[in-house]
Amino acid sequence: MDALPLDQPVTVYPMKAFPVIKDLVTDVSWNYRVNKKIPPFAPRPDTDWRIYQEDVDRVQVFRKCIECFLCQDVCHVLREHEQMEQFGGPRFFVRVAALEMHPLDSVSRTRMLKDELGIGLCNITKCCTEVCPEEIHITDNAIIPLKERVVDEFYDPLLMLVRKIRGAK
Numbered sequence: 001m002d003a004l005p006l007d008q009p010v011t012v013y014p015m016k017a018f019p020v021i022k023d024l025v026t027d028v029s030w031n032y033r034v035n036k037k038i039p040p041f042a043p044r045p046d047t048d049w050r051i052y053q054e055d056v057d058r059v060q061v062f063r064k065c066i067e068c069f070l071c072q073d074v075c076h077v078l079r080e081h082e083q084m085e086q087f088g089g090p091r092f093f094v095r096v097a098a099l100e101m102h103p104l105d106s107v108s109r110t111r112m113l114k115d116e117l118g119i120g121l122c123n124i125t126k127c128c129t130e131v132c133p134e135e136i137h138i139t140d141n142a143i144i145p146l147k148e149r150v151v152d153e154f155y156d157p158l159l160m161l162v163r164k165i166r167g168a169k
């Protein structure tokens with residue numbers, strides 16, 4: 001509100017990426033369907049629950065998300081290209097980052113990022129980061145590190161060779 005020029009009219013529109021139900025209300029239920037696909041936190045069985053403060057800080061910032069879906073609304077992959085089937089969107093990269101970077105979590109969601117959430121479609125325009133009201137550094141702190149994990153796991157030539165030798169996918 002502090003940044004609004006109050007000497008000019010303020011026009012409010014419903015979100016553009018999702019179907020309008022009425023007035024400013026849009027149907028954001030697609031987001032909840034994406035959310036359900038993501039495996040939840042699964043602590044390692046031998047966990048002693050001690051975590052370095054820097055690891056806590058790194059994931060805690062992602063928990064500030066209030067699911068306003070503004071980042072989803074401005075992302076051109078969803079807004080202009082309507083890639084709902086192939087792409088999860090920045091909000092869910094934030095959620096996956098919170099889980100993947102948790103030092104006690106035991107599940108890998110890297111294949112899911114590549115195949116189901118389509119992280120490769122993100123071209124780091126940073127529009128999502130610019131609109132986040134919680135000032136989460138979505139691209140720098142969530143998306144780029146997750147992209148690096150996908151590249152390391154699926155496109156590193158040395159690891160690909162090792163996997164081929166072992167007969168793994």
Ligand code: SF4
Pocket residue numbers: 074075076077089090121122123124125126127128129139143
């Ligand atoms: S940085 Fe990626 S996720 Fe964020 S708005 Fe741009 S394309 Fe979408």
Ligand code: SF4
Pocket residue numbers: 064065066067068069070071072090091094128131132133134135136138
């Ligand atoms: S804009 Fe920020 S607070 Fe809103 S859904 Fe996206 S990550 Fe969460």
